[in-house]
């Protein structure tokens with residue numbers, strides 16, 4: 001984590017590199033870097049949220065390339081893989097019944113909506129994630145697009161908060 005004052009002064013490339021693991025959408029990252037300097041963390045968060053409001057299905061598809069399925073902790077040393085593992089840490093990988101239910105749920109979700117199920121996993125147990133998955137399977141395509149985009153925004157803002165602090 002770096003301080004906001006340090007982030008404000010970073011060279012653009014270094015600022016982009018710092019934000020890149022937040023979400024795999026370079027347009028969002030570049031716009032946030034270009035909006036510097038930020039007077040406060042609240043201002044940073046407000047701009048980040050505002051820039052994310054315009055995301056639609058194209059952004060969701062692109063961003064999903066960097067989000068492993070829930071329950072499939074990604075290998076790899078890249079920052080976003082480590083972040084995913086950390087965010088999914090409450091999913092008890094030793095609970096084989098839960099793992100199997102999540103695996104089947106992911107398959108059902110992908111068959112219905114044609115993309116990976118995305119949820120803000122931080123702060124949620126494996127059981128809560130499974131329950132949300134089952135609830136969301138009943139959503140219409142339109143409803144579920146809106147829900148998935150909101151989860152992407154939540155994950156992105158949480159990762160931003162983890163990258164830049166006081």
Ligand SMILES: NC(=O)NC1=NC(=O)NC1=O
Nearest residue numbers: 070084087118119120121
């Ligand atoms: N498919 C997912 O929901 N993935 C993820 N959720 C998170 O909170 N982090 C992820 O990588």
